[in-house]
Amino acid sequence: MRNITDILARYLSDINLPSVSIIDIIEIILITFFVYQFMVWIKFTRAYTLLKGLLVIGAFLIIAYIFKMNTILWIVSKLASALITAIVVIFQPELRKVVEQLGQKKIMASIFPFDSGKEVKERFTDKTVNELIKACFDMGEVKTGALIVIEQEIRLDEYVRTGINVDALLTSQLLINIFEHNTPLHDGAVIVRGNRIVAATCYLPLSDNMELSKQLGTRHRAGVGISEVTDSVTIIVSEETGQVSVAQNGRLLRNISSSQLREVLEKAQNKKIVDNNKLRQLLKGRVKHEEKNRK
Structure with missing residues (x-):
């Protein structure tokens, strides 16, 4: 040893x-x-x-x-x-x-975590969620086809460049007007970034998934296609049936209700309250500790 x-x-x-x-x-x-x-x-x-x-x-x-x-x-x-x-x-x-x-x-x-106050981090506001739901189901009632791509973490600049720049605040009236039949911008996809419509008439990649129903047209295949290559959430309104569908992560959820669409959008919204004032929290904890010791 x-x-x-x-x-x-x-x-x-x-x-x-x-x-x-x-x-x-x-x-x-x-x-x-x-x-x-x-x-x-x-x-x-x-x-x-x-x-x-x-x-x-x-x-x-x-x-x-x-x-x-x-x-x-x-x-x-x-x-x-x-x-x-x-x-x-x-x-x-x-x-x-x-x-x-x-x-x-x-x-x-993240390097200097001494900001002050609280802030709500979210990709888009509740008002944008309400406007999207209203526009989609209003268009569904009159069987107006629509294809709306909501950007998340991965930017969609290469697809924005294929369309026409809009850069306008998202409202239900504007979406309905864009997808109205026989209007210059109705053909193609609308890309949403935050609370704004970035571009319209954008071209999207079509899905090669053979498991998709043969009854689905180009609009649905484009919605699934963009969800296969990015993390975006795509809303599709069928021109034939008026049904609202959502494509995400390469999967298609068909004929959803307004409450289901709201649930998907709220999840994509990624809302969370963050308290950035870490220095104030440390000081507050120290004061409470001192007061406790005095007692």
Whole structure:
């Protein structure tokens, strides 16, 4: 036992542990924060799917290196610079988005959490929910077809560019007027961001899901298609039956009631009350502790 202890002591004495300063600790914290933000960003964008594809390619290259597949390794080495450029081009929208988010308040608040007061965080207001429900079921009564895409975490800029910019406050009257028959903007989808209609007559990708009913037309397939590639909530009003349906996460919920639509919208609304005044909470807790000790 003593021999083992001596061997361990001799081994540990030969190990030179690096000195850790305050700057090193700050660097570790900053790197951890930015790695975490990168992982969150990847999770809520289409880059997550692309990243999985790159990981598969990386695993293939590791196997090629282990088994000495020199021809494949030579080809990759020659195409390395082109591959890096291709990755930048593929991830360009996501990279631009993450750079824009660096200046947003929610990221700065996570580093300096000393804002004052409470705030309600929500994607859109209750008034917008009411206007959407009223517009959809009013159009359903007169069998006016409609396709409304509600943006969530993943931005829909590439689909906004296919349509005509509107940038107007969302109201039921405006939605009904847009989808009215024989009007210039009625064909295509409306994209909603927050409380505003961003664009109309937008083109959406069609779903290739063979399980969808053959009775469903292009409007429903487009609604399911956009929900397969983004996290958006899409409301479809059938021109043939007047039924209201919702597409989300690649699934279609048909012939829903106004209460069901409200439930879906309130969930997408993501309303929560956040108290940002953490410093005030700490001070308040300290005062209460002091008063308790005096008693």
